[in-house]
Amino acid sequence: MRLKVSRRLLLLGGLGIALAVVVMARRADNPAGTSQARSNGRSATTTAATQTSVAALKLELLKGDSSELESSTRNPFQFRSKPSVPAVRAQANATKPPVVVAPPPVPQGPPPPPPIALKYIGVLETAQGRMAVFRDNGGDIVNGREGDIIDGRYRLLKIGVESADLAYVDGRGRQTIRLSGQ
Secondary structure (H helix, E strand, C coil): CHHHHHHHHHHHHHHHHHHHHHHHHHHHHCCCCCCCCCCCCCCCCCCCCCCCCHHHCCHHHHCCCHHHCCCCCCCCCCCCCCCCCCHHHHHHHHCCCCCCCCCCCCCCCCCCCCCCCEEEEEEEEECCEEEEEEEECCCCEEEECCCCEECCCEEEEEECCCEEEEEECCCCCCEEEEECCC
16 A cells, blocks of 8 residues: 555656756746747837837827817716706797697596406317316316306306307406417
């Protein structure tokens, strides 16, 4: 056991020495006095003819008169509503005819009934005829034939292969429920 541990330590020490030799050899190839590659891709020996001279720049154009700029009324550190529209814009808008906005339409009659809260699971073919199978929000299974009252609230009007027509018992709110299969 001791022999295996010492072999591993020797191997690890040898790798450490080899790594140190490689690092020193790399430093010897590139002494500190030489320049590295430039980030812009140009060599350090570019001629003065290819560089732009400072005299060719028009620095006097940068020295603009600061009195030309208006003082700003906006303060980003204070919350306010937008400043009022200037008088010129207000006069321009005054010449336009006023826009008449129609009031929103008022709904007529009572609100519609809530949607029927049943899921159509499928249809059963029995000796007495077709029977539709539904599931309510509580997870209970209810079924019925055409004309039956389901869940005490809904009347089954028509049974189809992919849908069933239901309405409230009082005859309002007819709704077609598609086959969901769940």
